[in-house]
Amino acid sequence: MTDPVQLLIDAGAIPSTPFGPASRYNGVPLALLQRRPDQPGQVYVKRRFIPAPSRIAVAARHAVTAQERPDLLGAKYLGDPLLYWRIADANAVVDPNELTDTLGRRVAIPLPPGM
Incomplete structure (x- = not known):
């Protein structure tokens, strides 16, 4: 059948x-x-393995300011708020909120997809 x-x-x-x-x-x-x-x-x-940050090409570094969130960084730098996870991967964080919890933190921004 x-x-x-x-x-x-x-x-x-x-x-x-x-x-x-x-x-x-x-x-x-x-x-x-x-x-x-x-x-x-x-x-x-199945389990998704986060790539080593050394294998991710970094396009820029961003200093976190007040009121920022991972999805806003995704929209600003990668053109899609749903791509915040690429920024989390580039910074080796499991919880994306860690990216913007500390003011002044320098966050690695990966190249946009397809580049």
């Missing part, structure tokens, strides 16, 4: 990933956790 949902995915009518192109999880594989054969499995996102 052919799975109609899989046919739609294969035809491009349904995205094969639940994450948009700007998501930090775009391209990270999904897996299925099957605890018991008589129960449906649970889909999960």
Whole structure:
């Protein structure tokens, strides 16, 4: 029997990933956790490894001022507020709020995607 949902995915009518192109999880594989054969499995996102900051090209450094947030830095420097995670990766922080918690902190800004 052919799975109609899989046919739609294969035809491009349904995205094969639940994450948009700007998501930090775009391209990270999904897996299925099957605890018991008589129960449906649970889909999960496999682990995403943060690249070493030394492997990320830095375009600029930004000194944090009052009222700044990671999404505002993403919009200002990368053209999309959802790309704040690229700045977090370039600074090796897991919690993006660490980027703007300290006034005067020098934040590495990576090159925009595709450059």
